[in-house]
Amino acid sequence: MISTVMSASVPLMIFFIVSISFKEKKKTFENFLEGAKSSISILLEIFPTLIGLFVAINMLRVSGVLNFIVNIFMPVFAFIGVPGEILPMAILRPISGSSTVAVATELMKQYGVDSYIGLIISTIMGSTETTLYTVSVYTRGKNYKNIGRVITVALIGDILGILLSVKLWNIMS
Numbered sequence: 001m002i003s004t005v006m007s008a009s010v011p012l013m014i015f016f017i018v019s020i021s022f023k024e025k026k027k028t029f030e031n032f033l034e035g036a037k038s039s040i041s042i043l044l045e046i047f048p049t050l051i052g053l054f055v056a057i058n059m060l061r062v063s064g065v066l067n068f069i070v071n072i073f074m075p076v077f078a079f080i081g082v083p084g085e086i087l088p089m090a091i092l093r094p095i096s097g098s099s100t101v102a103v104a105t106e107l108m109k110q111y112g113v114d115s116y117i118g119l120i121i122s123t124i125m126g127s128t129e130t131t132l133y134t135v136s137v138y139t140r141g142k143n144y145k146n147i148g149r150v151i152t153v154a155l156i157g158d159i160l161g162i163l164l165s166v167k168l169w170n171i172m173s
Contacts, residue, residue, distance in 0.1 A: 049136050057096045066091065082166050085117050086124065090162045093124065094131040094155055101125075114171055123165035128158045 004138050021028035060066045070087045077087060089103040104121045111117040131154040 003124065010034060046137050050098075053096065053133055053136065057092065057099050060092075061099065066082065080163070083117060083120065083148050083161070084119055085111070086162075086166075089121060089124065091163070093128050094158050096133055097130040100130070120169050124162050127161035127165055129154065130153055131158055 020030055021031075030134060066088055069091060070084070073087060073091075074084045078084060082090075085107060089100055089107065092099045104125060107121055108118050113122075131151065135147055135151055135154065
């Protein structure tokens, strides 16, 4: 039943949008093309930021800096009950979704999807955001100058999401 609804959702949404456009006598395809054109200019504005983020993340992983950071913070996180296995993912999560997915996949292969580590990782993936990536993409084209508070609050939200994921699975296990 759910898979049928999921399969039909995109065609139904397209039908709904086109029907409303015809009813309101709007030029659907022309509006679509205008949106596509403006998207290209936005992509060109944020592309250098994306490349910089991807290069920096790859350098963190390949150079061993990520492992160094994990080793520094391991005692602190162990003291508050956070498993050391999730630290690479917890550190990368605010920066990059694709790197986080790669680390999460490796951990799930190693520990299993239904394991304690797998459940924590899944909860973290659903309750946190790629904060620095998102803020850099959304503010790049707009030239915002005072984003420090936004980043601070968003990172606090990410930290709380990680800590509460661990705490909740400690209670539920």
